[in-house]
Amino acid sequence: MKRPKLKKASKRLSCSKRYKIKKKVREHHRKLRKEAKKKGVSKRVKKDLGVPSSAPFKEEVLREAEQRKLQIEEEKERQRQANKEERAKKRKKEEAASNETGPQIQLDSFTVNLSQVIDASDVIIEVLDARDPQGSRCPQLEEAVLQREGNKKILLLLNKIDLVPKENLEKWIGFLQKEFPVVAFKASTLIQDKTLQAKKSRIVASNDILDKSRGVACFGSSCLSDLLMSFASKTQSEAKLKVGIVGFPNVGKSSLINSMKGVLACNAGVKRGITKSMQEVHISKNVKLIDSPGIVASPTNPPASMALRSLQVEEGQDSVLEAAQTLLKQCDKTQVMLQYNVPDYRNSLEFLTMLAKKRGYLQKGGVPDTQQAATTFLSDWTGAKLSYHCKVPGTHILPVYLMDSVVAEMQNGWNLKRLKAGNEETLNGVKFPNPASSISFISKGPTSGLLSVSEEQPDAANTVEEHNKEVTPDGGSANRQSFLEMRTKTQISKFL
Template identity: 35%
Template sequence: SSPKKEKNNKKYLIMVKKKYTSKRISLKDKYKIQRRVVESHRKSRKQSKKDKKAGIVRHDKTKKDPGIPNSWPFKQELLQEVAKAREKAEQKKLEMKQKRKEAKTQTMEELMAQANQSRAEFDAKQGSGISSSNAMDDSVRDVQQAHGQQSRRAYLRELKKVIDASDVLLQILDARDPVGTRISTMVENTILSHYDKRMVLVLNKIDLIPKDAVQGWLTVLRRSHPTVAMKAGTNQSRSNETKSSVGRAKGDGALQSASGVGVEGLLQLLKNYARSSGEDKKSKSSITVGIIGYPNVGKSSILNTLKRSRAVGVSPRPGFTTSMQEVVLDRNVRLLDSPGVVFDDENVGGSHTMLRNCVDADSVDDPIPAVQALVSRCSAESLMMTYSLPAFPKGDVMIFLSMVARQYGKVLKGGIPDKVLAARSVLRDWNSGKIPYYTPPPTTMDDVAESRAAGSGKEEGTAKIVSSFGAEFDVLAELKKMDDEVMKDLGDDKDEMDFVKVDPVMEHEASKADREAVNFLTGKDDDDMEMDEAEDSGVVKQSRTNGKGKKSINDVVADEDDYEFEDL
């Protein structure tokens, strides 16, 4: 209770000031304390200088050690132990002093002999471990190669499942480098001939390149397959979007739209194929669309855009999708997402594979070869403007990395530029999109042939596209109409001077990885086929029973509503 004060026979309450538990104080008090501390230190230094001149020695106020009390029962024994320890420390100190004295008196010849002897002993000790170290390195390398081979086989197994179950295949290409992110001709022809599938090329990320480049690549790619230009949605978390919003993003807002750009054209193409497929095969009630392509080209993002919700997970990290995922779009269309597969050998396209964002830049041991490939494919002027660097010789990767390292302060001891760290930073900027780049489309027929459109003229390519989707459906007219709408939705065009032009990588001869993929997809690899059949039987059984009482995929299809294409 508060104290009471009596005055004139009246009682008054005295309010006690509240005690604050917080250590926060006002700035006025804070700066006052700082000034007092500084002033106290200044006075102490001034007094110590005066005492030093006057010869006054001021002892510390710390208490002196009283020593061992006389009442301690073993005081004498303890004093003897302390004396012995003191003598031992003195003896050791004298020995160290004597050794230092003897070391100073050695001649140069004695020092050289001692150094040679130490080196010989070290070599003899390490010599026995050289062979075992080499063997260990070889075994580690073999294990890493076997692990990479096993991972590729696992992804190929998932890819084969998607191809087997699909009626139409959507091959997703990165619009910045369509040739580099396209499956090799050998694998593509094997898929089309052996499995008798229809293929549509989807040019994704068209918002990252100029409009002229989009039109040029559409013309080139349509010589072999129907091609649709598209930009996947950037935010698929809004699952309550209305169906009429699909593909309706207009103008500059399309670049930040969750619905994406070009979705309407792709859905219309699938709708017409479902219609023609239903007429040809009366018993077929739905079609399955498989989505394939290199890692990080936007396969899962396109699936989420078509579904208008976050149906599958997406990540900028390569290899995020590791297995086949099935999503029901409506009663007539199912979508299958597949993991990205790299069809390159390490000795053939390892550096170019890193530039396709198929490998995490932080996990690369030596990123300099990838930057070497980048510098050789880009003009020096564009890299100078991007990183604000002075002029350097074209193709000289070491000078370029030295300049980048000094520009961003990535240096070692002695001011030596850290080229490895700079190369990793450049590779990270390239894969994350901080460096805006694109590969210009080929302009001559020779370039078109080199970029995989060889062997089919305009008439032959047109006939191939029309025959793929039925003569009753005018594919070319529909694609042209889609292009006009997509270009309108993209808004203002970008200046080509803001981009780094990259020379396209022409397709090399069939690699070992391509041949292995063809053998696996055609069933010539018996060991993998047996393993594949065993896993397929287990997957089918699990999908039918589903083990946890969940609905099967057929039940999900039955519950889905029809996709309202007319609302588009």
């Protein structure tokens, strides 16, 4: 039996709808004509009627018109190429000028901002990398702070404590406390933005003991804030306590401020030298933190110190391969093999080749990309990822610019009992790496910094180099008196 045909809906519109559509179309066209009239745009484009067939010499006229058209196109192309060459020349001149004066201007800006931070601060917190505390100290900075007027205080803050074995950290705290008060700190690395939601998630994460393995938890912030607030109350001043955060690039200055504030107040990242100028951040009613650009390392430092503390790679003065090879020379080969899970290698280039194959860093034809492998290795060392540690010197000797009276003055005014209890609480909360999984690194000692671009560094570098030569493996000094006399003569000559 045949199914009856289904009736389809009619596509015809009612007259009212059809008239309404036509009316809206007319209104739309009228609106377009008004706008075109206001802009002075003609609605109709005059059409080229061409050459009539009855016109005499039609072929010659068309040929001349075609030649004229080609000439106009060639003229436009010639003008376009001339403009392109002119822009290229201008760009080259600007790049040459920036290459000549850019680094000098940038260094000058860094040193000026750092000097302003020191002058404006009542307390200077020198942030140190717990993996190499002595290597991230700057003697020139500490000496400059002690010579400033206003009885400024210096605090040493060991950041990234979750990347070193606990026994090594405790030894370093005891060693550094003989000079300045020391605060153990682990900054939060996963603060996203300034919203209230990010602040709440940060607070919850810091109280969650099970979340220690992720980068969310922050340890030591309560100890540091209590210490600063108690010191601010003892000063009995109506003005806020200004705390300058200083240190070499990539030790965690901005991450420290973000962890104290609880929100992303300062830009922070793995790339070194993100902070370009000073920035003030209020963390309480009577305490204000001042962020500063990183200290510029003197080019007279050892290559290993320059690879970790300076901006040579970013400025193009040193290649990533050279920096990675320099760091590999200071490490124990067996521990590097265990850390990166690679077989035995003969030299640093072979290690980078094996690392590139393991990580899948390949170029065309399956050639290992050692450049990318070196970049990854360098970012592991300068960032907060790789666990390595330096041994504590066997004996402690005060630097030349420090005396027992200065040490006592730096300790005065702080609640040291509360500081000790806070550090113990921090150490109990942090999950430390196994000593067997941490790479032993040979530190080159304190790193010389440039506090002024125009200052002469060779003399200071020679004294530091001489001091490094005299230091024995157990941390003592074989010729301490001669070094003191030489350093004293250098200081007297500067004043004269």
